Amino acid sequence: MxxxxxxxxxxxxxxxxxxxxxxxxxxxxxxxxxxxxxxxxxxxxxxxxxxxxxxxxxxxxxxxxxxxxxxxxxxxxxxMPEAQGLKKEMLENSHIFETEIKMYTEILPKLESVLRSIGDDTKIGPNCLYYSLQPRKCIVLEDLVPLGYTVQRDRDLKMDEIKEVMRKLAVFHAISYYLNKKEPQIFDSLQYGFMNDPSIAENSFLTDGIKIFIEVLNEVPTLRKYKPYFQVFQKDVFQKCGQSFNEFRENPQSNGIYGLCHGDFHFKNLMFRNNPINKKLEDILFLDFQISYLGPIVNDLYYSLFMMCSREQRLHHFDELLYLYHSHFKSILNKTDFDGEVPTLREIRAMFLKHKHYELFLLSSFLAMRYEFLSKDIDIEKIMRSRESRKSLYMNKEFLDELHQLLPKYLHNGYFEDLM
Structure with a gap:
């Protein structure tokens, strides 16, 4: 090799x-x-x-x-990793392979079966050819590269690409929302995302991000005024995020909008197929369902905001993308025999403020790393092992520039009102 x-x-x-x-x-x-x-x-x-x-x-x-x-x-x-080290330590007692096997072998085929019944040929992910949990955990998937699919690594997604991503996410959410009303038992084992799987949620990589963020706020004079908000936020962020991830199981709300969350919805967990002649986008498939769970769909929307969208899309086009997402979400549900109330765009937007702790967690702990995703030299393990390497990402000028735009917006939208 x-x-x-x-x-x-x-x-x-x-x-x-x-x-x-x-x-x-x-x-x-x-x-x-x-x-x-x-x-x-x-x-x-x-x-x-x-x-x-x-x-x-x-x-x-x-x-x-x-x-x-x-x-x-x-x-x-x-x-699963076999060599001793951070990766094995973090993952060996997690639920990631059980979750992904369930997703590929039962849930995705079920979602696609419902789609075919309404005349929709959307395919969500690759085919699973083989799996095992004993004597070792493994999944074997069809290789998409010979079928013309590629991972986008060297640039942000274009608007036509991100629009198709949001369309497919809407389909994924809508059909799971429908099935959760009709056959909720099929999702019984899908309850662990990275904020409520103890082996992942208690790892220092997740817990240290907010600490580094507060240090950076203190070191940048023009951002220092936001430090007190995040110091208070830090005290219960993981409890609040865990409650969000567990809400459907432990405290379902009458106005909750629950569906299947991908859980790690960034652009490297997609593969794209373009027409070889005119280069027009033909299809996108989702990958890596290891931390998929049944919960508030807004959590995937948060993740797409920070980890899927470019800075330009995040700051200037997300309202448009969310409108497009909801249009497809509503359209898919209206094609089924769903007889309940279809969530409105206004109701989905209300979820953003309700589950704001997860949004602020992603802002403070993940967004800096998103700026590194296009680097050919990115070393995720090094970033996770070395606090110094991780903090260097927070000092990225583009990231700091974006904080100067985002933090006033959160202040003006009332995100910090109950933090003091």
Missing amino acids: PATENFNDDELVAPKWLNNDFLKEVIQSYEKNKDVKVTNFKLTPGTVKGDHFASVMFRAHVDYKLRHSRYSKSVIIKT
């Missing part, structure tokens, strides 16, 4: 179990036939450094024989 700095260290050497016998089992599952002989395979890292954190990924190109004919198949293998 290639030893290069462009890949994560734990994806340069495949584990011993990722061998001919394992790949034979995968292809047998894919072909639904035991008469499979793997003739050759090649393993490479599944993606480049900076694209993901919560798994170890390999790409396998497999040549095999079936019924005297020869075939080949490229697959993506996601598994």
